Amino acid sequence: MQTIESIATDYRRRAEQAEANLKQVQRQIYRISLLRVVLFVGGIATAICLRHDGWMAWGGALAVTMLPFLALVKYHNRLFQRKDYAEKEAEVNHQELAALDYDTSAFADGNEYNDPAHLYAFDLDVYGPHSLFQYLNRTCTQPGKTRLAAWLGQHLEDKAAIEKRQEAVRELCAMIDFRQQFRILGLLHKGKSADEGELLEWAASPSVFRPRPLLRLMPYVVGGTNLLCLILVATGILSGTAWGLLWMCFALLSFVFTGQVTRVQNVYGKKLQILGTYARLLQLMDRQPLQAALLHDIKEESGRASNAILRLNRLMNELDQRNNYLMYTVLNGTFFWELWQMMRIERWKEQHAASLPGWLDAIGRTDALMSLATFAYNHPDYTYPTLTDATEQSFTFRATALGHPLMRRDRCVRNDFRMEQRPEFIIITGANMAGKSTYLRTVGINFLLACLGAPVCATDMTLTPVRLLTSLRTSDSLSDNESYFFAELKRLKLIIDKLQEGERLFIILDEILKGTNSTDKQKGSLALIRQFMSLQANGIIATHDLALGTLADAFPDRIRNYRFEADITGDTLTFSYRLRPGVAQNMNACFLMQKMGIAVTE
Template identity: 30%
Template sequence: MSEHSSQPESGNRAESDHVAVGSDPLNSHTTNASDATPVDPLDSCQEARDRYRGQLSSIDAELQQYSATDSKFGTVRVTLFFAMVIGIGFSTTTGHPFWIAVAIVAFLAFLVAVVKNETVRMQIEIRQNEARTLRRLCARLDRDWATLVADPIGQISDVVKLNERQRYLAGDLDLLGDSSLFQLVSMAATTPGQRTLAGWLTEPVDPAVAQDRHHAVAALADQRDARLRFYTLAREVGTSTGDPESFVQWASSPPWLPSRRWLSPWSNLTAVASVLCLIALVAATLMQDRDLTRISFFALIGIAVLNLSIASLMLGPVAQIFSVAIQSRRSVDDYAELFQSAELLPTDAPEGASSNELTARIRRTFLGDPGHGGQSAGLAMRELGSIAKAGALKHSAATFLIYLPLQAFGLWDVRVLRRLEEWKERYAKNAEDWFTSLGELESLLSLAALADEYPRWAAPQWSAGGFDSKNNSDSADDSIVRCERLGHPLLQDTMRVRNDVSIGPAGTLLLVTGSNMSGKSTMLRSVGLNVSLAMAGAPVCCSAMRLPAIEMATSIRVSDDLSQGVSFYMAELNRLAAVVEHARQLHRSAQAEAANGSSQRRESPRRLLFLLDEILQGTNSRERQIAVTRVLGMLVESGAIGAITTHDLELADEPELMRIAHTVHFRETITPDADGDERMTFDYRMRDGVSPTTNALRLLEMVGLGEESS
């Protein structure tokens, strides 16, 4: 287990809590137990940090070279442009072939310079995205929450929809939001990736699914270069108008052209007419027929004006469609490469499992299933890429001069749109599945970074216990959450203190006592965060962890709601009632499944893991003890396991709790310093038994609120 350094129990976020303590009046009286402590080998990620920084240095050097080249191309482009202008000017006034040749050569050289310059600028953009990706990877390892929050791909509030249980869990355990578990593990840049990863961190899951995820994450951890490439491409598409969410909406929308059927034949008619007029113009010029020349020329001008007017007045929505579906050839190519990354997934099943359902489905979606006639997402995106190549002509300075006559004389955008809607008709029904699978693949690759960076963090093991309906209990001792050297994953590696923690078996609970700031709340969050990591498919911040099929419920951060007339005490009661009902629902479900033949189940039924922090503080001490004992009795009777913290030492003496509780404590040490002032330190080590110390009055004195001496 991991304990904060001098952290208040009720702080908002793991890291911000610690910072707050360093700046409060207790600063001169508190100390961090790990100030001079070297990083535990279990937490060492220095190899990954050095690798990221080395890659950043290489990219910075490349960016300097590319910037210098870009500057040179800028000078060349300006020089060639002025040479072209001068050549045109002199050829117009003198008619000398030399100046005509100068103008033509300068124009062609200018186009070549533009094309090569765009290639350099594209490389600059790619390297910049790689640098942003690596800086995020480094910020995660440093627990630099300010940098992570400032990164636009870390903002998920608008895309994640949580039910009430998930919201409570996420808020109590710092699963989502600023300085959260999501910020630590997420490299997801697309909307489906962020939504999927947030769901995995807040939703319960069967052990088989979790094991499938773990198996894929372990296989992806070694694919360092491929993962970095994937993160960079995902960032490019996730921050563009071609984000998957917009793409799926376009794919499911009705086609635009059928209601404007005349546009396609008109584009064909004007293209044919323009070719005929051009032929007539050339022939008239050769025959020196001025009348035919004039008619052909003005006919071409008329077609161009008419088509450009149509494009300006009617094809505005088409440009918006292009910006989503084929923003650029590069965006579509990025998608095709992202989908092809499914090849990195393992093809074998996890140890002890008969199949790898998750990874097999992702591979089938992206790579196709020839045996079943499945459509490959990669093939579809390559087809879309050829359409994007045609649609991207106007976005490039090098090809705009080609696009302009095609649009003026043949309504090029209409032709591209027709091909695009034909593509949509073939593949639109699959688009949602593609991006659902993309979200899952992106989540697996995010978690793989954590597995690579912390190779000594453990892969959780899942119990396979069953439920005995006759005895109303587990048929085996598989209702225990056991964590060896459990740590808090959101703390910096140098601050983490570890402890062994066991919660269960059924019929018991863990009662955590201790004085203020000693680390009780942090212990609860350490358990909850690691259970969340285990269910998501990530490694856990432990040397070993074993857990049954569980769902979590918490009551740690509770607040009143004046707008609804709900007091703090009533808010706590409502939260606890929800926790108890959750436990009862799971218990009833387990009994029903056992009665109907639990031997047919692939998974053992889930039980509730509750984590309760200093509950029912809004009433007097005696009534609180009675109420807490009653609530805990209901949870234990429902087969739930869990932990509760308290600094009320009388609560630990309640006979009913003494019967079912295993009691542990955290403590502080108070010693005088050289000036005779008291200094309070915490070692954040969990010990058996009830806490022998309290510190509320001493803390009061330390901040200057003690009794005044007469």
């Protein structure tokens, strides 16, 4: 089994190898650049020296030097591609080294997906700076980023689906070369990442030119006419001047379509270029001997996508030749090339538009799975949870040495969790800063990871997947003229409604009914938990209200009390962050106020 140290050593080795390759390629680029200059200058100088010896002499000299020059240009471009790859490979491995030390600033944080009204994401810091999304995110495509965010925001509840994803993550976890190649290829795209919706919008848009039969015939008519004129000129029947005038008329007529073509190219041209990157990613995936059922499904869904997408990419690149005005004019005058090219692109769209959403989904799911696999690889001490089927009377959530994955491993205090029946609630009491809220988030984050198909920060876990719903940091809303207390009531009403509709929930609440007086709060909290029990709910609640601990007397087999204590010895306040059975005995608010110079009357 690997360790964090061995993984860091491997990333460091890969980064150093990439940097060595980069230096080697840079030296080659320098040498080839010099050789190109020598060939170019030498060819021109030789041609000048031989200019009086006839065109064959100076033309031959140019050919001898310029042909190798052109070959070196092509080789030079390949060297620059290798240089870009080596730079990105070194960067990727340095990022992973930083991530092992909990620095994930290089990765997108997904803050755009944050929604305070979400069932759990806002409470558990799923999106945003220093979030779970940022910690997991290794996506290199927009569809991948979108899928990962969607998975985090709508976790799986089906045991078979989670196990299927676990299988795929396990397989990809062991394929570090494939994962890094996939990510590097995706990151090498230098243009803007086209939004998936814009690509689908293009695929769904109607064709402009092909529906008109006359336009479909025109390239053939113009091309055939020019070919006939060439034959007539060659046989002396038609003068070259007449053909030239006709050709110019064709060239001028072709400009009628230029405006429409330009609009299409401006809107979609750059966006569609990223499809070339997607095609190479699919090709890379096709070459892998993947065994997991989910990965097989994705490969089948993508089908022959890579070849089809590469063909579209070539068509779009060819259309870019219209920026070369000389070639553009010559080709248009010869056979309405611009119109012909647009109809080839539209024909591709008609043939493959229906498949494009599936291809993008295949890329997105693969990319998102790569993130989960990298997370699994970087945490060899994490475990994949065992899943149980949900039944009317059963619910299981057992975990040993449960820790928060975003807390530094050398500071993370791990605790157990056990819940093995339905309904059942755990009530956590404790002093300020003793660890209650962190424990709730630890439970919630690992529950979410388990339902994603990822490994969890525990030595073992058994879980019945159900819907997760939290209320940890409800906030008021000035724009909606909504008080804090009313916002919390709406959240609790949402939970009750879902339970009454028959949904199975795992509920995490922190200090419920904070926005009212202590008497109302206590009365309301007791009533709420009793209602949860009657609705067969499972969950965990943290509170400062020690009276809630008395509920264990009313539901001795269904409600259990645990506590986080603050230990006060003289003037010293210490926290063990260890979960203990029972109701909290020590409170520290007055002690902390006195330490900060705030007078507290005995």
